[in-house]
Amino acid sequence: NAGVTQTPKFQVLKTGQSMTLQCAQDMNHNSMYWYRQDPGMGLRLIYYSASEGTTDKGEVPNGYNVSRLNKREFSLRLESAAPSQTSVYFCASSARQGAEQFFGPGTRLTVL
Amino acid sequence: AQSVTQPDIHITVSEGASLELRCNYSYGATPYLFWYVQSPGQGLQLLLKYFSGDTLVQGIKGFEAEFKRSQSSFNLRKPSVHWSDAAEYFCAVGAPDSNYQLIWGAGTKLIIKP
Secondary structure (H helix, E strand, C coil), X not given: CCCEEEECCEXXXXXXXXXXXXXXXXXXXXXXXXXXXXXXXXXXXXXXXXXXCCCEECCCCCCEEEEECCCCEEEEEECCCCHHHCEXXXXXXXXXXXXXXXXXXXXEEEEC | CCEEECCCCEEEEECCCCEEECCEEEXXXXXXXXXXXXXXXXXXXXXXXXXXXXXXXXXXXHCEEEEEHHHCEEEXXXXXXXXXXXXXXXXXXXXXXXXXXXXXXXXXXXXXXX
């Protein structure tokens, strides 16, 4: 039982490059989330998907796009990376909104 | 706007000593409350949660937390810490009028003295 998986684990980009972070869960959860974690700031919600077929902006959506590909998968895309997007990105899922969230191991992204 | 405050950025305790990590929130009604733990380089793991009912909740790894409505607090406690408890601890709050999106505290880093 893998839970929530994320790829890649590490990534270095140059300013202006694009990339997609992948997330998948095998718990049959309805809701999925993307967060970024910066030192001293806790976690900030980028986008979430309350259920398959829906996505909504969180606290810090600028510079990002998401796709809920199916019930299992929720990807995060950076179209034109900026140094301010250097962070650790976590994907999470929950059975429904308000239930406890289960987290992936994270992707450490550096933008030069 | 809702907010979550963890007043202590770092806490140092001796192994075997008791622990209390503070969490205060700003919200009008009773929200959903969570404590998560993050070991270095790892994702977050749920320690315990409060939705309703008994205000003292038990979690994994010997942790407990008490919801105090009058103080808008949800403090995490452990009677005797172990070196393996060294980690960062996050309090999070979810409210029905924000679709239960979690608002996170900035975290408290727990350091264990041998």
